[in-house]
Amino acid sequence: MHNSSLTYLFDDEGSASYNAMRASLVMNRSNGVTGSIAYTWSRLIGNVTDLTSGFLNQTGNPGYQDYYRMHGYERSVLATDIPQRIVGNVSYPLPFGRGTALGSGMPGWANELAGGWTLNGIVSVQSG
DSSP: OOOOOOOOOOOOOOOEEEEEEEEEEEEEOTTSOEEEEEEEEEEEEESEESTTTTSOOTTSSOEESOGGGTTTTSOEEOTTOOOEEEEEEEEEEOSBSTTSSBOTTOOHHHHHHHTTOEEEEEEEEEOO
């Protein structure tokens, strides 16, 4: 038996605010080595969360922490907040192939195989 008397009402009354400070440093060396490091300090505050209501509700949206105290009273740091994050990367061109320290007299076919390679690395560390 189908009950068509149920009506769902969905209001967009949740809110969140994100504030952050970001600092970065970029390095470009004459030997081709490049790199960067970035630090982010942030805070995510709101009155909706995807963890207190069982991830997503029936509409696919996060649920309220406390429906009756939404407007300015029920705000806190959200579970998805990442207060500190530092990311670094480096790129080093390997010295193989024509015009480099190793293999400058290399034939064309060998240069196509061994030349032009770059070693890359990325590190990301965060809290939260």
